[in-house]
Amino acid sequence: MLNTEEKESIINFTQEELKEIRDIIWKQTGIYIEDGKLYLLNYKVGSRLKKLNIKPREYIRLLNDSVSEEMKEVINSITIGETQFFRDKIQLDIFFEKIFRDYLKDYKGEEISFLSAGCSTGEEPYTIAIYLLEKFPLINFKVVGVDINEKFISKAKEGIYGIYSVRSTPPYLLTKYFERLDDSTWKIREDVKRKVQLERVNLMDRVGVKLLGKFDVIFCKNVIIYFDDSSRNKLAETFWSILKKGGFLVLGPAERISIISLIFEPLFESGMFFYKKVEKSKEFL
Missing domain, CATH: 3.40.50.150 (Vaccinia Virus protein VP39)
Incomplete structure (x- = not known):
């Protein structure tokens, strides 16, 4: 869960913008984020938007850039590392x-x-x-x-x-x-x-x-x-x-x-x- 300070540091995307970002991630990685979890995606990319100090459309163009390092940042933030030795x-x-x-x-x-x-x-x-x-x-x-x-x-x-x-x-x-x-x-x-x-x-x-x-x-x-x-x-x-x-x-x-x-x-x-x-x-x- 995010604390109050973290929530205040997030800039919200529109639902259409989040779906566009979701589709960019899906096309590049195969990872698909369902509509019901787009709010979690907003937490991840919204904080990045404020840190980079750019507008939502500019951020989306950045993700579409094949040589951009930003997609790596997004992937690092959304992928889950839950595992252990001798699992299953x-x-x-x-x-x-x-x-x-x-x-x-x-x-x-x-x-x-x-x-x-x-x-x-x-x-x-x-x-x-x-x-x-x-x-x-x-x-x-x-x-x-x-x-x-x-x-x-x-x-x-x-x-x-x-x-x-x-x-x-x-x-x-x-x-x-x-x-x-x-x-x-x-x-x-x-x-x-x-x-x-x-x-x-x-x-x-x-x-x-x-x-x-x-x-x-x-x-x-x-x-x-x-x-x-x-x-x-x-x-x-x-x-x-x-x-x-x-x-x-x-x-x-x-x-x-x-x-x-x-x-x-x-x-x-x-x-x-x-x-x-x-x-x-x-x-x-």
């Missing part, structure tokens, strides 16, 4: 013990690559690396974590976390893969950090995503809930294009994409869905 641990255990272990049956030493798409402040890519170091110590792997919020990526690279982020981490793994800085702060160990590459990438930028290379597994959890249906479908297509043959897409336990069964094979294992890359139907060729 049951799903992770099922994937690594059942799906991924079977995937490795013909493993011959090649590098196995993972993408954490929408990695926030780094808890997910580091969790993946810890799983692999702990359960599959003999494989050669890398984990790439990407997020559109540059502040999140900076924090992820720092690798320092409070007790809230590590609250679900099994104690023996906390001791093994983290360095305790004080009673409430932990730092990820260097042997884990070396396995993780972190970059600022907009998931709606297909060229930028494809430049990351090919992956065996893509994790995209608790991200598409902020996208509209058309953006989810575009993202599914992009993920299909960067997955290796037979690779897997892992979504949040309750997340679905409408076209996913047309370009991925749903695998139901121990109460959870996972998605395996298959050849596209003619409709998508």
Whole structure:
């Protein structure tokens, strides 16, 4: 909640101006802000308007400028970084013990690559690396974590976390893969950090995503809930294009994409869905 002083520092946009800003954000990022939450958007961009000391129409033109840094400021303010290490641990255990272990049956030493798409402040890519170091110590792997919020990526690279982020981490793994800085702060160990590459990438930028290379597994959890249906479908297509043959897409336990069964094979294992890359139907060729 904003205090009185913060509310007084905000300049209000009209509903039409907010919808125009909402559409600019949606076209560039895939994030869609519903009409009922436009007042929250007004809090974010209204305070920026006063700080920059410009008029609403000038601000909207600034957001439309492809080389403007202002869109980064808006994205940093509206994206949510709620996450933790070992989030959805049951799903992770099922994937690594059942799906991924079977995937490795013909493993011959090649590098196995993972993408954490929408990695926030780094808890997910580091969790993946810890799983692999702990359960599959003999494989050669890398984990790439990407997020559109540059502040999140900076924090992820720092690798320092409070007790809230590590609250679900099994104690023996906390001791093994983290360095305790004080009673409430932990730092990820260097042997884990070396396995993780972190970059600022907009998931709606297909060229930028494809430049990351090919992956065996893509994790995209608790991200598409902020996208509209058309953006989810575009993202599914992009993920299909960067997955290796037979690779897997892992979504949040309750997340679905409408076209996913047309370009991925749903695998139901121990109460959870996972998605395996298959050849596209003619409709998508």
